[in-house]
Amino acid sequence: MPSRPLLEFTEKGIYCAVAKVYLDPWKPVDKAIITHGHADHSRWGHKQYITHHTNIPIIKHRLGDINVTGKTYGEMFSINNVTFSFHPAGHIIGSSQIRVEHKGEIWVFTGDYKVENDGISIPFEPIKCHTFITECTFGLPAFKWASQKDVFNDINNWWAENKSEGKTSILFGYSLGKAQRLLKYLNPEIGKIYTHGAIENMTNVIRPMVSFPETTLVTRDTKKEDFIGNIVIAPPSAHGSTWIRKMVPYVTASASGWMTFRGARRRRAIDKGFVLSDHCDWDGLLTAIKETGATKIITTHGYTEIFSKYLRELGYDARTEKTQYEGELAEIDTKKESEVIE
Amino acid sequence: MKLFANLIKTLDSTNKTNVKVNALATYFEQAPEKDKVWTIAILSHRRPPRPVNTTLLRTWASELANIPLWLFEESYHIVGDLAETIALVIPSSTKSTTKTLTQFLEEMITLKKKTEQEKKTYLHENWKVLNYYERFVFTKLITGGFRIGVSQKLMTRALSKATQIDEDILAYKLMGNWDPNTISFQDLVLEEKESDFLSKPYPFYLAYAVENEVFDLGDISDWYAEHKWDGIRAQIIIRNREIFVWSRGEELVTDKYPEFQQFLDFIPDGTVLDGEILPFPNGEIGTFNDLQTRIGRKTISKNLLQKTPVILKAYDLLEWKGKDIRNLPFSKRRALLESLYEDILSLQTSEEHKIPLHLSEKMTFTSWSALAKERDRSRLVRSEGLMLKRKDSPYLVGRKKGDWWKWKVDPLTIDAVLTYAMRGHGRRSNLFTDYTFGLWNDDKTELVTFAKAYSGLTDAEFREVDKFIKANTLERFGPVRSVTPELVFEIAFEGIALSKRHKSGVATRFPRILRWRQDKKIEEANSLEDLKTLIPSNIQDS
Numbered sequence: 001m002p003s004r005p006l007l008e009f010t011e012k013g014i015y016c017a018v019a020k021v022y023l024d025p026w027k028p029v030d031k032a033i034i035t036h037g038h039a040d041h042s043r044w045g046h047k048q049y050i051t052h053h054t055n056i057p058i059i060k061h062r063l064g065d066i067n068v069t070g071k072t073y074g075e076m077f078s079i080n081n082v083t084f085s086f087h088p089a090g091h092i093i094g095s096s097q098i099r100v101e102h103k104g105e106i107w108v109f110t111g112d113y114k115v116e117n118d119g120i121s122i123p124f125e126p127i128k129c130h131t132f133i134t135e136c137t138f139g140l141p142a143f144k145w146a147s148q149k150d151v152f153n154d155i156n157n158w159w160a161e162n163k164s165e166g167k168t169s170i171l172f173g174y175s176l177g178k179a180q181r182l183l184k185y186l187n188p189e190i191g192k193i194y195t196h197g198a199i200e201n202m203t204n205v206i207r208p209m210v211s212f213p214e215t216t217l218v219t220r221d222t223k224k225e226d227f228i229g230n231i232v233i234a235p236p237s238a239h240g241s242t243w244i245r246k247m248v249p250y251v252t253a254s255a256s257g258w259m260t261f262r263g264a265r266r267r268r269a270i271d272k273g274f275v276l277s278d279h280c281d282w283d284g285l286l287t288a289i290k291e292t293g294a295t296k297i298i299t300t301h302g303y304t305e306i307f308s309k310y311l312r313e314l315g316y317d318a319r320t321e322k323t324q325y326e327g328e329l330a331e332i333d334t335k336k337e338s339e340v341i342e
Numbered sequence: 343m344k345l346f347a348n349l350i351k352t353l354d355s356t357n358k359t360n361v362k363v364n365a366l367a368t369y370f371e372q373a374p375e376k377d378k379v380w381t382i383a384i385l386s387h388r389r390p391p392r393p394v395n396t397t398l399l400r401t402w403a404s405e406l407a408n409i410p411l412w413l414f415e416e417s418y419h420i421v422g423d424l425a426e427t428i429a430l431v432i433p434s435s436t437k438s439t440t441k442t443l444t445q446f447l448e449e450m451i452t453l454k455k456k457t458e459q460e461k462k463t464y465l466h467e468n469w470k471v472l473n474y475y476e477r478f479v480f481t482k483l484i485t486g487g488f489r490i491g492v493s494q495k496l497m498t499r500a501l502s503k504a505t506q507i508d509e510d511i512l513a514y515k516l517m518g519n520w521d522p523n524t525i526s527f528q529d530l531v532l533e534e535k536e537s538d539f540l541s542k543p544y545p546f547y548l549a550y551a552v553e554n555e556v557f558d559l560g561d562i563s564d565w566y567a568e569h570k571w572d573g574i575r576a577q578i579i580i581r582n583r584e585i586f587v588w589s590r591g592e593e594l595v596t597d598k599y600p601e602f603q604q605f606l607d608f609i610p611d612g613t614v615l616d617g618e619i620l621p622f623p624n625g626e627i628g629t630f631n632d633l634q635t636r637i638g639r640k641t642i643s644k645n646l647l648q649k650t651p652v653i654l655k656a657y658d659l660l661e662w663k664g665k666d667i668r669n670l671p672f673s674k675r676r677a678l679l680e681s682l683y684e685d686i687l688s689l690q691t692s693e694e695h696k697i698p699l700h701l702s703e704k705m706t707f708t709s710w711s712a713l714a715k716e717r718d719r720s721r722l723v724r725s726e727g728l729m730l731k732r733k734d735s736p737y738l739v740g741r742k743k744g745d746w747w748k749w750k751v752d753p754l755t756i757d758a759v760l761t762y763a764m765r766g767h768g769r770r771s772n773l774f775t776d777y778t779f780g781l782w783n784d785d786k787t788e789l790v791t792f793a794k795a796y797s798g799l800t801d802a803e804f805r806e807v808d809k810f811i812k813a814n815t816l817e818r819f820g821p822v823r824s825v826t827p828e829l830v831f832e833i834a835f836e837g838i839a840l841s842k843r844h845k846s847g848v849a850t851r852f853p854r855i856l857r858w859r860q861d862k863k864i865e866e867a868n869s870l871e872d873l874k875t876l877i878p879s880n881i882q883d884s
Contacts, residue, residue, distance in 0.1 A: 141409050142417045142430035260430065262354060263422060263771035267801060269357055306416045313410065 006082075006100060006107050007133070009321040014109060014133070016100060019082040021050075023098055023109050026324040033084060035111025036095035037062065037176055040326045050077075052086045054094030054209060058176065061205045073122065089113035090124035091278050092177035093206055099127050108292060109133040112327060114277065115284040116148060118181055120210055126291035133298045134289060137279040137327030138257050139307030145257070145281040152185040155274055158253065160190050163229035168250040172236045172270070175202045177278050179233050180212065182255060186231060188213040194227065196234040196243070222246075239268065257281070279327060289316070301325040345373055346381065346443040347476045353490045362492060366500030375527045376444040382530070383522035385497045387487055387591075390523070393453040394461050394484060396424060402462050406469055407431040419821040422771025425485050428469070429478035437471040446480060451523060495740055505531060513739055518542040519594055543577040543588040544614065544660050544668065545739040549729065549746035556730075556749055557710040564733055566672065567705045567713055569725035570748055571618040571655050572630050572837065572851070574637070578602060578615045578654060581664075589619075599652055600642060604697045608686045612664030615679075616737075617656035617702065623649060627724045629839040631849050656683070657702040657729075660737055668737035672745075675737070676704060720751045721878045726836060727751045753834035754876050755856055756781065756868045759789050760829040763811045764822050766796070774811040774823070775804050777855075779833055781846070782869040789827055790870055792846040793835070798855030807858070830862040831855050838877050848873055 008015045013025025013032075021031045028045030035041050035051075037058035042051070044063050051059065053070030060066060071077060073096070076085045086096035091112040100107045108129040117123040145151075155171070162169045173179045179199040186193055193215050195203065200217045216222075218232065227247045238244055239252065257277030258264040265273035279302075280288060289297060289311070297318040299308050304320040311318035352365040370378055383389070404414035409431060421427040446468075453464055472480055482488055498516065502509040512531065518541050520530060552559075559565065575590040585606055587596040596602075599619065609615075621628035621636070632650050636642070659679040660668050667675055683701050690696055707713040717728050727750035735745030758779035766775035776796050780789030799807065807829065814826040837851035848870070 140417050140420060141407060141413060142421055142427060144430070144433070258772075261421060261771050262426060263767075263773075265355070266357075267770060267773070271357075272355060303416075303420070306413065310410075310413055 006102050006105055006131075007109070009323065014323070016082060018102055019079040019084075021079055021084075022046075023100075024111060024325070031079075033098055034059070035089065035098060035109070036092055038092070038112070040324065041111055050084075052094050052096045055096075057205050058094060058202075061202065087127050088122035088125050090115065090118065090121050093121045093180070093210065095121055097125075097127060099129065105130055107131045107133065108294070110135055112137070112279060112325075113288070114280050115288055116145065118148060118278070120181060120184055124288065126288060128293050130294055131296040131298065132289060132292045132294035133300060133321075134285065135279065135301050135325065135327060136285055136299050136304060136307040137302035138277065138281055139285055139299070139303040141282045143257060143260055143277075143281045144283065145275065145277060148185070148276070151255075151274055151276045155182070155185075155253075155255070155276075156187045156190060158251075158272060158274075159186070159231050162251045163191055166228060166249070168227040168229070168247045169231040170238075170244060170247060170250050170252045171231060171233050172239055172252065172254045173199075173233060173256075175199050175235050178255060178276070179203065179235070180206055180210070181276070181278070182233055183212050183215065184210070186213065191230040192216055192226075194218050194222070194230055194232040196232070196238055198235050199233050218243075224248075239270070301327050343439065343441055343443050343446060343472075343476055343480070345369065346377060347479045349381070350479050350482075350488060350490060351475050353488075353492055357491070359496065362496060363500045363503060366492070366497060367503040370501055370504035374442055374444065377442055378527045379522050379525060379530055380443050380447050382497065382501070382516065384483070384488065385492055386494050386516060388520075388522060389483065389487065390447060390451045391454060392484060392486075393450045394465065396485060398458070398461070399424065399428065399465070399481070399485065402465055403428040403432060403469070406466055407433070419765055420772050422765055422767040425478055425481035426771075428481045429474055432469050432477060434474055434477075435470055438473065439468075439471045439476075446483065448523070450484065501531065507531070509739075513545045514542065517545065518588075540581050540584070541579065541586045541594070543579060543586070544666075544737070546575060546577070546590050546616070547738045547746065548741040549748045550741060550743050552730070552747045552749045556713070556747075559730065559747065562707055562710055562713065565706075566676070566731050566733055567707060567716065568657055568702045568729045568731070569720060569723055570727045570729045570750065571620055571627075571702065572724065572726045573618040573620040573633055573652075573655070576617060576619045576654065577660070578605065578617070579661075580605060580609050580613045581611055583611060587619075598636065598639065598642065601647070601651055601698050602654065605699065608689050608697055609682070610663070612661060613682070614659070614661035615654065615656045616658035616660055617654045619652050620655050622651050622653045622698070629724065629849075630837060630851055631839050631841055631843075651698065653698040653700050655700050655702045658737060671734040671736065672731050673733040717749060717751060721837070750836070753836055753852075753856075754838060754850075755832050755834045756873055756876070757830055757859055757862060757866065758792065758833050759827045759864045759867045760807075760825060760831060761789055761791065761827055762822055762824050763807075770804070773804055774808045775799075777807075777831075779831065779853075780827070781873055782867060784869070784871065786865075786869065789864075789867075790846050792844075792848060792870065792873060793833060793850050793853035795831075795833060795853045795855050798834075799858065803858055827864050830859040830864060830867050832857050832859055838873070840877065846870055846873070848877070 004017050012022060012027040012029055014023040021033055022029045023033050024035055024041045025032050026043055031048045032046040033050045037055050042059045049066055049068040056068055056070050071086050073086055073088055076083050083101040085099045087099055089095040089097045089111055091114055095111060098109045106129040108127050112135050113124050115124050159169045171182055173182050175198045180203055193213055195215045195217055200215060203212060224246050232247060251271045253272035253274060254270045255274040255276040257275060257279060259273030259275045295317055297311050297316045299320045300323045308318040308320045349365060349369045353362050356362060400414055401411060404411045417431060418424060418427040453461055468480060469477055498509055498512045502512055577588045579586040585602060587599055587602055589595050621632035623632055635650050659675045662678050720727050730747045730749060732745045758781050760777050761780040762778035763774040764776040766773055778791055778794050781792050783790050811823060811825050816824045816826060833853055834856040835850035835853040839849050840847060841849035
């Protein structure tokens with residue numbers, strides 16, 4: 001009988017049978033090792049959570065009081081003779097890859113990741129391994145990111161232009177991750193930065209670890225004329241809600257990798273789309289995979305089948321496993337966001 | 343090219359009509375003269391013929407992007423637009439070009455006759471020096487029209503804003519046959535010349551659907567009613583011993599309908615008729631399905647001409663004795679049309695010489711309820727419902743409310759099961775929004791495909807169905823997926839007829855999703871037999 005693989009894909013999540021732990025499980029389990037704070041990776045109901053210490057306040061903010069142990073990057077810890085460690089994934093603050101080693105065999109699970117240094121999270125570090133379990137949210141050659149510097153030039157120019165026309169800028173971004181990345185690089189010399197409650201709260205959780213420009217929470221007392229020329233960062237669920245009505249006249253924009261497609265922006269009736277993602281683009285994925293030295297690749301979410309097929313053509317032993325991770329889809333699916341955050 | 347690419351980008355990135363009009367007007371004030379003409383041509387679907395076929399485009403783009411062709415194809419299915427896919431997969435460069443829109447289009451015209459190798463070199467060279475958005479626009483010019491929510495009307499409005507020329511006059515000037523390669527902006531837009539007007543049709547007057555109750559339209563004695571014929575709206579122009587047939591899409595289709603040449607023998611110069619081209623097999627009005635056999639064919643065989651002849655069902659007279667009479671009240675225009683028709687009948691000496699011209703019967707009613715009864719007969723006479731026209735109405739330009747209304751019959755509906763899905767295009771790219779629906783066969787063992795539909799759900803519903811499809815895919819056939827039969831939708835359609843060309847044996851007209859029947863299980867969906875009972879009896883017999 002062939003021996004069981006080090007990590008298996010089960011009903012509840014990615015499972016290490018030797019250590020009896022799950023990685024980012026989607027159903028309640030006894031012991032879960034967690035890559036980062038997004039809702040599709042750190043779910044409710046596990047008896048014990050192990051994660052990078054930066055994630056602890058973020059996950060607690062979302063899930064309340066949980067039983068959690070914090071680790072640092074590179075710190076090895078053993079469970080039943082299996083060695084685990086966290087390594088930077090560069091996706092959002094605290095996001096980590098999980099390295100799993102047993103009897104000389106090494107697997108790495110990425111969770112979500114990107115290769116560009118965003119200046120907020122610790123940049124992605126390629127880890128040598130035999131089997132690499134990777135997301136491929138944007139695993140198509142159509143996805144190519146411009147540098148963060150160029151994108152923020154565009155965003156700040158857009159804001160300044162709206163201001164010159166006497167309009168309010170409303171920028172939609174997911175409350176955890178994207179909102180802080182936007183906030184970090186907005187130019188406060190242009191005007192005031194307002195935030196939606198969900199974003200203000202999450203940002204306050206992260207402020208002790210990262211410096212951000214000053215923000216003002218939108219409240220009932222905020223006057224209509226206060227908004228003119230300023231910018232508001234809001235979760236996608238705010239689009240089309242009564243909440244943004246008092247910001248008239250306004251211009252809306254969304255920042256997401258999905259804005260690559262003209263159709264994605266038009267479908268959501270958003271005025272402007274900025275292509276800005278916390279996931280790898282096509283070249284990013286291929287570079288990252290190459291640098292791990294892995295020969296076996298498992299794709300978990302995104303354009304998994306197309307991407308695996310291409311990897312096989314490149315000579316990798318690649319396959320797809322079904323998971324319940326959603327990648328950046330959660331970012332623009334407004335219904336999801338409101339369920340998670342509010 | 344930069345100016346034009348920026349214009350397209352602005353038009354593409356707003357939903358607001360005013361922003362679009364302003365962007366266009368500004369462009370018409372700034373752009374080089376020749377570029378303006380080409381822009382008008384492109385936005386009114388007068389592109390030069392496609393110089394390179396899409397198979398070659400795909401192959402050469404994937405070569406330049408250094409990806410296998412299958413991966414390009416997969417990307418195209420997901421992006422949903424060929425030019426956009428090409429622009430996305432080809433790496434961006436830091437180079438740039440100063441060529442104008444006109445230069446590009448002139449090159450594309452000569453490109454058509456070049457060798458394959460020359461074509462490939464041309465494309466690769468240009469793809470390499472254009473930035474992402476210019477590359478998209480450049481490729482779009484090769485592959486097809488821009489669907490960026492700019493109607494002819496909107497463009498005319500902007501042009502009027504930029505030139506101070508009246509909108510209706512511009513609409514008239516921009517109609518018809520003109521070649522952007524040879525005409526100047528001065529000739530096309532600014533200058534008025536009599537000789538240009540020989541083939542020019544008038545802009546069509548289009549009706550809105552009745553909004554509330556039909557009796558809200560007031561006194562019924564102010565109105566004429568006609569059946570709303572289901573064919574091709576057309577204008578037939580007879581001037582200077584020549585005949586021109588224009589379809590509503592502003593396409594000159596004279597050659598497709600040679601039977602109208604006989605009009606020249608009976609109708610004097612300076613006459614313009616408005617009416618509907620209808621199929622007329624076996625001496626009676628056919629279905630739109632019959633007309634399909636004539637549409638899209640440039641050369642018409644004798645056989646086809648005999649099997650499916652067409653007639654013009656005339657309902658209005660726009661020009662009479664060389665004079666534009668659109669401002670006369672409809673009752674007067676109609677009286678002139680009827681006397682013209684009488685004259686023609688008296689000139690025709692035998693049945694053999696009967697020309698394919700019919701009058702759309704004008705009806706008057708004494709009550710709205712009598713009118714409603716007539717409307718209920720529509721499917722029997724093969725019309726889509728009724729047209730209501732105010733007796734004193736002038737012939738207006740474009741879609742206007744008030745004087746003409748269409749009052750269609752309620753659509754037929756049936757509950758069907760979602761069986762296949764494909765990703766949409768444009769704003770629906772990357773979402774499964776194009777659906778195929780099936781109905782039960784006789785013993786309820788199999789779902790038989792009967793219609794495809796692309797519209798009728800809200801964006802939120804589309805997202806939900808998309809999610810279902812992704813989670814319930816059975817098989818993939820290129821871009822198409824078969825899905826677990828589970829979702830039931832109520833499908834509405836305008837007309838129905840037996841058809842040998844359809845697997846189900848039935849063709850439906852304008853199928854669309856009316857609503858998602860989340861309350862129904864697939865066992866409760868309708869059968870093919872149920873569908874066939876909806877076919878009007880006189881059509882079943884024929």
